[in-house]
Every structure is written in structure tokens, then in C-alpha cells.
Amino acid sequence: MDDVSTGVSTVAGRPAAGASMPGDVSAGDVSRIAERLMHEALAAAADASLGGMPAQPQAVPAMPAVMPAPPVGLPPSFAPPAAPVGPAAAPPTDLSGLRTFIGRIRGLDHRQLPPVLGAAAPSSGPHAIGGGAGGLSPAGFFDVEAVRRDFPILREKVHGRPLAWFDNAATTQKPQAVIDALSAFYAHDNSNIHRGAHSLAARATDAYERARRIVADFLGAAGPDEIIFVRGCTEGINLVANVCGAGLGGGDEIVLTELEHHANIVPWQMVAERTGAVIRVAPIDDRGEVILEAYERLLGPRTRIVSLSHASNSLGTILPVELMTRLAKARGARVVVDGAQSVSHFPVNVAAIGADFYVFSGHKIFGPTGIGAVHATMESQRSLPPWQGGGNMIRDVTFARTTYADPPAKFEAGTPNIADAIGLGAALEYVTGLGRERVAAYEHGLLEHATARLAAIDGLRLVGTAAHKVGVLSFVLPGRDPLEIGRLLDREGIAVRAGHHCAQPSLRHFGLEATVRPSLAIYNTRDEIDRLADVVGRIARGRL
Numbered sequence: 001m002d003d004v005s006t007g008v009s010t011v012a013g014r015p016a017a018g019a020s021m022p023g024d025v026s027a028g029d030v031s032r033i034a035e036r037l038m039h040e041a042l043a044a045a046a047d048a049s050l051g052g053m054p055a056q057p058q059a060v061p062a063m064p065a066v067m068p069a070p071p072v073g074l075p076p077s078f079a080p081p082a083a084p085v086g087p088a089a090a091p092p093t094d095l096s097g098l099r100t101f102i103g104r105i106r107g108l109d110h111r112q113l114p115p116v117l118g119a120a121a122p123s124s125g126p127h128a129i130g131g132g133a134g135g136l137s138p139a140g141f142f143d144v145e146a147v148r149r150d151f152p153i154l155r156e157k158v159h160g161r162p163l164a165w166f167d168n169a170a171t172t173q174k175p176q177a178v179i180d181a182l183s184a185f186y187a188h189d190n191s192n193i194h195r196g197a198h199s200l201a202a203r204a205t206d207a208y209e210r211a212r213r214i215v216a217d218f219l220g221a222a223g224p225d226e227i228i229f230v231r232g233c234t235e236g237i238n239l240v241a242n243v244c245g246a247g248l249g250g251g252d253e254i255v256l257t258e259l260e261h262h263a264n265i266v267p268w269q270m271v272a273e274r275t276g277a278v279i280r281v282a283p284i285d286d287r288g289e290v291i292l293e294a295y296e297r298l299l300g301p302r303t304r305i306v307s308l309s310h311a312s313n314s315l316g317t318i319l320p321v322e323l324m325t326r327l328a329k330a331r332g333a334r335v336v337v338d339g340a341q342s343v344s345h346f347p348v349n350v351a352a353i354g355a356d357f358y359v360f361s362g363h364k365i366f367g368p369t370g371i372g373a374v375h376a377t378m379e380s381q382r383s384l385p386p387w388q389g390g391g392n393m394i395r396d397v398t399f400a401r402t403t404y405a406d407p408p409a410k411f412e413a414g415t416p417n418i419a420d421a422i423g424l425g426a427a428l429e430y431v432t433g434l435g436r437e438r439v440a441a442y443e444h445g446l447l448e449h450a451t452a453r454l455a456a457i458d459g460l461r462l463v464g465t466a467a468h469k470v471g472v473l474s475f476v477l478p479g480r481d482p483l484e485i486g487r488l489l490d491r492e493g494i495a496v497r498a499g500h501h502c503a504q505p506s507l508r509h510f511g512l513e514a515t516v517r518p519s520l521a522i523y524n525t526r527d528e529i530d531r532l533a534d535v536v537g538r539i540a541r542g543r544l
């Protein structure tokens with residue numbers, strides 16, 4: 001980066017927006033944990049006085065000695081974490097120990113809090129589900145009610161009913177931590193970055209570059225320089241298509257899949273029109289899974305680029321991107337993975353996937369709109385030309401010649417979306433704090449429940465029944481327009497998407513132009529799914 005002035009991360013003792021506070025736990029975390037512990041201690045005390053049961057730790061279900069296989073539907077690479085060990089793993093044995101225990105928690109980084117903190121919670125009840133068919137997940141208890149309290153919008157009413165937000169594949173709601181990070185930046189640190197010798201420029205630069213490190217860590221990148229900030233997944237794919245497209249010629253092949261979002265089709269068509277390259281499409285089967293043999297047959301000596309989604313936004317299918325990347329790279333192709341629907345649902349490791357580019361949008365993972373990131377290997381960034389030109393991406397400019405900045409600045413022309421990058425960092429820290437394996441396991445439990453409830457409705461046709469899915473359910477009802485179903489659900493306070501979901505080829509495979517698409521996230525509950533299924537059932541029976 002050119003004339004960066006860094007190193008000032010606090011002024012008047014106050015941390016810059018997004019600056020880390022090592023070893024600290026937010027007030028919200030502490031009160032949540034304290035509330036949970038108080039509840040457990042009181043329950044244990046009541047048990048002891050009523051039935052003579054020991055106050056615990058015997059009441060805590062033991063972690064299985066052998067970890068069960070990952071639940072069906074999670075990507076093959078997903079593995080539940082090992083049982084935690086550590087000083088905070090033992091819950092308090094009585095009320096008098098509670099204060100000491102909370103004191104110990106205050107001293108911990110909340111990202112390292114072990115799952116066992118919640119594992120003593122009751123394993124019955126609508127929200128005490130970690131995943132699978134019920135009970136505690138190997139990934140630990142997931143306190144969805146505490147999560148819900150972090151999202152102020154979930155207290156909204158729509159048409160007099162509590163809002164049930166099932167439009168998460170379109171965009172997710174924002175936790176208070178993200179809202180606070182944005183307003184703190186504008187209230188205290190706002191400045192342009194990478195230029196300027198004053199304190200606010202340094203604080204804003206630090207916070208922006210810190211967000212880049214958070215994204216890199218979140219994706220398992222080799223370092224922050226592998227992260228390019230963009231407006232979102234669409235801009236990221238356009239960037240990649242333009243820089244890679246520059247090297248294509250007539251007859252070169254670009255391989256896509258039938259599952260792709262329009263954002264991963266149209267930019268390649270534009271490149272193909274300019275260069276004479278040819279687009280080839282790997283088909284899906286009737287469950288919505290890519291037919292791998294057909295995909296492999298498409299790969300040939302002219303394949304230059306393979307671009308595929310990690311998870312489909314219309315059907316929920318999780319693609320075996322590690323395998324597909326390996327096959328493509330064996331033919332010398334560059335690989336692009338569209339992670340718009342994956343990063344918020346299960347742990348993603350770009351190093352393990354091995355693609356050249358991995359792209360996602362912040363707003364689909366509880367961050368702001370207008371920000372996203374491209375993970376690009378250093379080899380790709382060095383070997384490819386820049387896309388947009390302007391300030392920030394240059395080393396030196398004369399009218400005769402311009403030299404470019406080192407990556408990733410080379411791909412970030414102009415003033416970036418500083419505040420929203422910081423907001424994205426806050427969102428990723430929030431998800432990391434919840435435990436990404438726990439999120440995946442919890443959502444998988446919701447997906448199984450929703451699939452069972454919807455499949456039981458007479459006449460309802462579920463579209464997309466792949467073995468490995470994220471929490472996206474597409475369905476149609478005979479004789480009912482999906483848009484009309486969406487409107488009827490809205491009257492009950494239930495938000496779903498109805499339409500083609502910007503993935504027309506994937507729906508046309510099933511002879512459809514539109515479906516109703518509820519999509520799940522960490523704050524959804526089984527009660528909400530039951531509400532959804534009840535209303536859909538009434539619509540199916542002609543009662544609405």
C-alpha cells in the first residue's frame with residue numbers, strides 16, 4: 001500500500017472502531033453466560049432439594065467417547081469439533097461458585113469458550129437442540145434465544161405478528177455488534193484511508209486492514225494480502241471474470257454448472273462474447289446434484305476456467321467443491337468458487353478447497369450490504385492484470401506510464417467501502433464467537449425439521465433434495481402461484497422469497513419458473529418453522 005500511516009489504534013484511551021480487545025468479553029456475552037449459569041445452578045439446586053439428585057456435574061450429558069459421523073446434509077469435510085478441555089469446562093457446582101466462575105469467564109476470549117458451557121442445558125424443549133434428530137449435538141448446545149436477542153430487528157412485528165425471517169438466502173439480519181461497529185466508525189473514526197498523516201486516517205486504516213485480517217482468518221487464507229474487498233459477490237465475480245477473461249481467446253472454454261446464480265453466469269457470457277470463448281454447463285440430476293461424471297467429461301484441454309457455486313441459492317445443494325477443484329486444476333484450469341451461500345452456514349477453508357478465487361457477500365453473513373470479499377491466491381493476483389483503474393491501486397503515475405501497487409491494492413481502485421468492511425469484520429467475529437461448527441449443526445437440525453414438516457403437507461413438492469444441503473427449501477403447491485403464497489405468508493408475519501431466485505436455469509431443470517423459498521439462519525427456531533408449516537398447510541388445504 002502507498003504512504004500508509006499506521007500504528008495509532010487508540011485516541012484518548014478509546015479503541016478505534018473494530019480494534020481488538022484481547023482477552024475481553026463483551027457485556028452481552030457475560031450477561032448471556034451469567035444468565036445461562038444462573039439458570040443451570042438454580043435448576044441443579046432445585047433438583048437437589050426436590051429429588052436428592054446431585055447438583056451436577058453428573059447432570060451434564062457426557063460427550064461421546066467416539067464422535068459420531070457428521071450428520072447427513074453437512075459437507076463431507078465437516079467434522080464436529082473434539083470435546084473441549086480447559087479450565088472453564090467445568091460448570092459451577094453450586095451458587096456460591098457462580099461468581100468465581102463468571103469472573104473466570106470474564107478473563108477469557110469469548111471465541112475460546114468451550115461448547116460445554118451450554119451443554120448442561122436441558123436437552124428437551126424447542127430450542128435446546130444442537131443438531132440432528134434432537135438432543136445435544138456433538139458440537140454443543142446452541143442457545144438460539146440468546147442469539148435472537150442480539151438481532152434487534154427480530155423484535156419487529158409484521159401485520160401484528162412476530163417477524164419470522166426466512167429470507168436469509170437473499171439477505172441476513174444484522175446483530176447489534178455490526179450496527180454498533182458501523183455507527184462507532186462514523187461517530188469516532190471516519191476518514192479516508194491509506195493516505196493522510198493524521199490520526200483519524202491512521203485509525204480508519206488500521207480498522208480497515210484489521211477487517212481484512214479477520215476475513216483472511218475466517219476463510220483460512222494464507223494471509224490478509226489474499227483478500228480483496230469488493231462490493232459483494234456479484235462485483236467479485238465480475239472482477240474475476242474481467243481479469244481472467246483478458247487472457248481468453250476464441251474456442252477457450254469456461255465451465256459452469258446448471259445450479260449457478262445469474263451472478264455466476266452473466267459475467268462469463270459477457271466475457272465469452274468479447275473473446276469468443278465457449279461456455280459449457282455441467283448438468284444436475286433430479287435431486288439437484290451436479291452429475292460428476294458429466295462434469296468430468298466436460299473438462300478438457302481447452303478448459304481455462306471453472307466457476308461454480310459452493311452452495312446453490314435456489315435448491316440448497318452443497319457442491320463437492322474440493323473434488324471439483326482438484327479435477328479442474330488437474331487440467332490446468334483456473335477455478336472460481338462462489339461462496340455466497342456457504343460461508344454463513346458452515347466452516348469454509350479456502351486452502352483446503354484449493355481454488356484460485358473464492359468470493360462472498362457480507363450481507364449474507366450478517367454484515368452490511370455493499371461489501372464482500374474475493375479470496376485470491378497471490379499467484380493469481382500477481383499474474384493477472386488489474387480491473388478498474390484509479391487512486392489507491394497505483395505505485396506511480398506519469399502520462400507516459402503507470403505502475404501498479406502490490407496486491408491486493410492493485411485490485412482496489414478508489415476509495416473503498418471502509419465502514420462496511422469494518423462492519424463485515426464485526427459480523428465475522430460474531431459468527432466465529434458463536435462457533436461455526438455449532439452454527440452448522442444447529443442449522444442442520446432446523447433443515448431436517450423443516451424438510452420433514454413441509455414434506456408432510458399433502459401435494460407439496462419439494463424441489464432440491466440433495467444429500468448435502470444448506471438450509472434452503474424450495475417448494476411449489478399445485479395450482480397456487482408462488483408469489484401468492486409469499487403474500488399469504490407475509491400476512492402472518494413470515495418472510496420468504498418467491499420467484500426465480502436469480503437462478504432460472506436451475507429451476508427450469510424442474511420445469512419451473514418460480515418456487516417459494518424459505519431459507520434458514522442461526523436465529524430461526526423450530527417454533528417459527530412450525531408456524532411456517534402450519535400456514536403452508538392451510539394454504540395447501542385451500543383454507544387461505
Ligand SMILES: Cc1ncc(COP(=O)(O)O)c(C=O)c1O
Pocket residue numbers: 169170232233234235261263264309311312313338340341361502
Ligand atoms: C449463489 C449466489 N451467488 C451470487 C449471489 C449474488 O450476491 P450479491 O447480490 O450479494 O452480489 C447470490 C445472491 O443471492 C447467490 O445466492
